[in-house]
Amino acid sequence: MARLLIDKDACTGCESCISACPFGALSMKEGIAAVDEKCTFCGACVDVCPVSAITLEKEEKAVTIDITAYKDVWIFIEHELGKIGSVSFELLGEGRKLADAIGCKLCGMLFGDKEAVDKFVKEAIAYGAEKVYVMESPVLKQYRTDSYAKAAVDLIRKYKPEIVLYGATTQGRDFAGTVATTIEAGLTADCTGLDIDPETKFLKQTRPAFGGNIMATILDYPNYRPQMSTVRPKVFAMPQRDDSRKGEIIRETLQMTEDQVRTKVLEFIKGTETVNLADAEIIVSGGRGVGGPEGFKPVRELAEVLGAAVGSSRAAVDSGWIPYEHQVGQTGRTVRPKIYIACGISGAIQHQAGMKTSDIIVAINKDPEAPIFKIAAFGIVGDLFTVVPMLTQEFKKRLGR
Numbered sequence: 352m353a354r355l356l357i358d359k360d361a362c363t364g365c366e367s368c369i370s371a372c373p374f375g376a377l378s379m380k381e382g383i384a385a386v387d388e389k390c391t392f393c394g395a396c397v398d399v400c401p402v403s404a405i406t407l408e409k410e411e412k413a414v415t416i417d418i419t420a421y422k423d424v425w426i427f428i429e430h431e432l433g434k435i436g437s438v439s440f441e442l443l444g445e446g447r448k449l450a451d452a453i454g455c456k457l458c459g460m461l462f463g464d465k466e467a468v469d470k471f472v473k474e475a476i477a478y479g480a481e482k483v484y485v486m487e488s489p490v491l492k493q494y495r496t497d498s499y500a501k502a503a504v505d506l507i508r509k510y511k512p513e514i515v516l517y518g519a520t521t522q523g524r525d526f527a528g529t530v531a532t533t534i535e536a537g538l539t540a541d542c543t544g545l546d547i548d549p550e551t552k553f554l555k556q557t558r559p560a561f562g563g564n565i566m567a568t569i570l571d572y573p574n575y576r577p578q579m580s581t582v583r584p585k586v587f588a589m590p591q592r593d594d595s596r597k598g599e600i601i602r603e604t605l606q607m608t609e610d611q612v613r614t615k616v617l618e619f620i621k622g623t624e625t626v627n628l629a630d631a632e633i634i635v636s637g638g639r640g641v642g643g644p645e646g647f648k649p650v651r652e653l654a655e656v657l658g659a660a661v662g663s664s665r666a667a668v669d670s671g672w673i674p675y676e677h678q679v680g681q682t683g684r685t686v687r688p689k690i691y692i693a694c695g696i697s698g699a700i701q702h703q704a705g706m707k708t709s710d711i712i713v714a715i716n717k718d719p720e721a722p723i724f725k726i727a728a729f730g731i732v733g734d735l736f737t738v739v740p741m742l743t744q745e746f747k748k749r750l751g752r
């Protein structure tokens with residue numbers, strides 16, 4: 352625990368520290384600065400004190416954990432409204448590679464009421480979990496930070512996983528952060544790539560940094576475990592489901608009662624998000640080449656006839672032609688549809704970062720040298736205002752729409 356020390360003899364009562372404190376933790380008592388419990392030890396007051404009367408004493412914590420006791424790769428199996436989040440399956444697929452690389456087991460961590468657990472434990476095993484750590488209780492029926500974090504913290508402390516991966520979803524982002532601070536482990540948020548050093552077992556966690564200008568590969572503090580990340584949905588492929596797989600189920604009891612949970616779920620109101628890029632099987636995207644907001648009309652018409660979602664490049668979003676929710680790329684959504692149709696998009700590296708793993712990429716661009724053609728399975732060199740309506744007409748005919 353840190354301490355803020357105020358040298359009463361040196362303090363001149365100038366009050367510079369009071370206005371510098373972002374938390375209102377300092378006040379004057381008999382002409383001398385005094386600190387209260389709101390202090391977060393940020394050090395802002397130390398920097399402004401003109402007579403160096405304030406010092407921050409930080410206690411170095413001895414690292415005593417035995418990292419060799421930590422093993423296995425764990426995936427948090429998240430579910431909502433009776434469905435497992437597809438990111439959990441994607442992480443089971445990627446977790447398999449990590450577990451194989453360091454020769455350990457791939458495990459799921461699943462919480463819920465009886466109905467959810469009975470249903471989802473089988474699915475976790477079918478998608479590759481060799482063991483599933485389960486806590487089953489009515490208190491865990493719906494995700495709530497208190498009860499889920501308590502369950503995870505108790506399991507992690509008892510069974511000591513080497514790595515824990517969560518989806519970078521609303522649930523995963525909230526949950527993983529709470530777990531990390533409670534067990535004092537590192538957490539790399541919003542990863543777009545994972546790798547592992549088989550010798551040191553260091554997890555290499557890649558994510559955009561500095562506003563997406565660089566891709567940073569981050570290693571956790573080497574003497575702490577578990578190594579933990581949240582990973583964006585659709586970054587990794589879905590593994591094969593195999594219902595014949597067998598797995599071990601380890602059941603533990605939640606040490607928390609309903610009255611100890613500080614929140615209640617009164618109602619679940621589904622978000623108003625109309626753009627579901629993440630789950631779309633087909634995406635038709637427009638870029639700067641559409642020339643203006645009205646240029647998205649043919650893109651939308653093609654999307655409609657194909658039952659597709661509409662995406663866009665950042666250039667179109669930055670120009671105010673289409674809202675940010677449609678943006679695909681490094682600073683937008685990562686998508687992995689079966690078909691991605693890029694209309695008037697050059698294929699900059701930052702755009703590719705969000706869509707290059709689509710199964711089939713179709714590019715429509717009037718510049719034959721556009722980089723998008725290098726990753727496209729089908730390229731059409733031409734004016735999108737001619738090509739896209741032709742495609743729409745043809746699909747209308749063939750699909751009878």
Ligand SMILES: Cc1cc2nc3c(=O)[nH]c(=O)nc-3n(C[C@H](O)[C@H](O)[C@H](O)COP(=O)(O)OP(=O)(O)OC[C@H]3O[C@@H](n4cnc5c(N)ncnc54)[C@H](O)[C@@H]3O)c2cc1C
Nearest residue numbers: 563638639640664665666680681682683695697702717735
């Ligand atoms: C930190 C950072 C993060 C970024 N994040 C993202 C991101 O998340 N997503 C993203 O998309 N970009 C992102 N960018 C921007 C990226 O670098 C490109 O600037 C952007 O993708 C370009 O968009 P575009 O392809 O629509 O435009 P341009 O590069 O201008 O390409 C337009 C294309 O349209 C073609 N064209 C023009 N008229 C027609 C027509 N009538 N018919 C057919 N083709 C036509 C042109 O030949 C050209 O190839 C990021 C950049 C940075 C620095």
